[in-house]
Amino acid sequence: MSAPRFRFAPSPTGIFHIGGARTALMNWALAKRLGGTFVLRIEDTDEARNRPEWTEGIIDSLAWIGISRDDPTFEGPYFQSAYADQHVAAAQRLFDAGHAYYCDLTPDEIQQRAAAEGTQGYGGWSRDRGLGPGPGRVLRFRVAAGTTVVHDAVRGEVTFDNAVIEDFVLLRGNGSPMFLLANVVDDLTMGITHVIRAEEHLPNTPKQQMIWEALGHTVPQWAHVPVLVNEQRKKISKRRDKVALESFRAEGYIAEAMVNYLMTLGWSPRGGEEIVAWQVVEDEFRLEDVNLSPAFFDLKKLAAFNAEYLRRMTPEQFAEAAEPWLAQWRAAHPGAVWDQQRFLAMVPVIQPRVSTLAEAPGVVDFLFLPHPQFDEASLAKALATDEAAGIVADSIAAFTTCDWTCDAINAAFAEVAERHGLKLGKAQAPVRVAVSGRTVGPPLFESLEALGRDETLRRLRALPEGVRVP
């Protein structure tokens, strides 16, 4: 048995869809495990031909989720137009063998006839007229009587009554091949053995199967996986929903989390653990195990996956992964003074507090800004209290002399709190706001240690007159 070949044929629209990413991943997992090939074929449209960057975008997105063109399993990209001659040649063979016939009825005429007969669609009126090719004449496939059974790896046998499948068009009036034909011819000339795609294509499958068989080939293994839906339970669409893989990437979702989450939609790894390495997916993914019903793409769960992946990183990995977003932050805050060592020291406390990399700068931004950005509510809540001034004054005194380590700062401040008869949690608020501008944030003493004694004292002293409410 020769090695299986999986084709992935996204329609180029300028964005690469999360749904497309999921089917690509399924194809990829199987191609890898079975020692097969992942064949990328770009559908041929005028727009796509004029915009090579769309194709590059698809390749780039695939690479991000681990489907790299540099991997020997990857083949392509191919473009449909590369086989244009064969599309027409195949149509000719179909005609010669009697599997197709010409029809000169225009869409309008077909509609009129259907209306007159009280039916819908094309009624096969030209079937036995023996027409030859000619301008304006379309070539239609002669659908045989009986039934067509599609053997689907996900859904089992699906039976279609051929009587409800009209004689569909293979070649347009201008002689150009229809997508359906082109698709099948491409698949068989490229030796495709597995067609894994979204369920929406299931109704077209019997037509494609008929062409495969009429051309004398055995059909590939079909597999129609359920679509991804939005909260309204409608198929996600780029008009209504956020579906671009790239937008998730730009928001700081990491590829491993995205890949892992996407694969849990309609399928789950054995063993009950759903956060798994790609290798597990590669080892365990089976089409027979894919669910039959549509899955809702849940942003919250994706975020949870992403947060988990972020927490599992080493501080070094996290810092490296976050760098693009840090750079972005620096560019947006020219007045800030970046200190990489200071950032690195804070990474362990940032990690459990973010669910995307894009949130990382916001957790510790006050450490690099020349002045904290005070938020009004925090000021009122923590600094406009009776004890606040005293605590700040005592803190200045304590911090001037204590050792400058997290533990020492903690101990020194504990004494201040006790002197004021307050719990640590309550007492730290004014200091936190004085230093960071907010009532919530990373652990105070770690932050102060990272900030340094001088800057900490400066901010505390600056408070009475230096406070600026935005």
Next chain:
RNA sequence: GGCCCGUUCGUCUAGAGGCCUAGGACACCACCCUCUCAAGGUGGCGGCACGGGUUCGAAUCCCGUACGGGCUGCCA
């Protein structure tokens, strides 16, 4: 309208006739931990769409109903 597909907690899933008093994850709630916020820990809430069969026994098999979705071009 026709054809096709689907239906387990709010969401994603485990479940292939007795292991199911239906398990896990996300979300939500409570408590614990705690220098705020997180993270972590413990617990809670919550589901087999409905009706008939088949069977000693059904979330699992069959039929029907309801609801949801997809497809129905000389688009790709």
